[in-house]
Amino acid sequence: TQLLEQSPQFLSIQEGENLTVYCNSSSVFSSLQWYRQEPGEGPVLLVTVVTGGEVKKLKRLTFQFGDARKDSSLHITAAQPGDTGLYLCAGVFPNFGNEKLTFGTGTRLTIIP
């Protein structure tokens, strides 16, 4: 069974602080996506990383894919209340003909004004 573990499970910080959340697996990903989900809504795709060591930026969010393509991190600079939500990583594992997306357990982020 291919599992993705996310840490921390919960994070509550003050507005303006920086934070990093992590996504780890024992298996190699073909690609990995990060999503943000708000209560009562479906997950919204933030970014896809494919190449080991890849770094992508989306405004104050920085996503990094590990060199071995088994882990990823999301760093938020100067967090704002609008960043509050459930952050999910999801990976596609190499499996010929099968593009199943496997999700992590999520990090629930709360930014306190």
Place this chain on the structure above:
Amino acid sequence: DTGVSQDPRHKITKRGQNVTFRCDPISEHNRLYWYRQTLGQGPEFLTYFQNEAQLEKSRLLSDRFSAERPKGSFSTLEIQRTEQGDSAMYLCASSSRQGGITEAFFGQGTRLTVV
């Protein structure tokens, strides 16, 4: 085409009743996924279609669950003889593989409450 559409958004049903949910994917996407999500958890994979073919079904899925995707377009997920444990958000996503990359886009989900 504005994205993945799910219907209904909310469903309340009595235990033992059957329910059916519909998902309309992004039109050019050939892959369609169903997930189930309970409060505070990440989405749990249920099943996956490529065009009309159901390629994988979770072993966690009991025989009361069935999904179809006739003609490779919209999909339906049926739950027979609902139980209180079936209460969850049911999410549908679609994707296409471009440049060797799969990116999935989700609908807003159907929240099922079994009373």
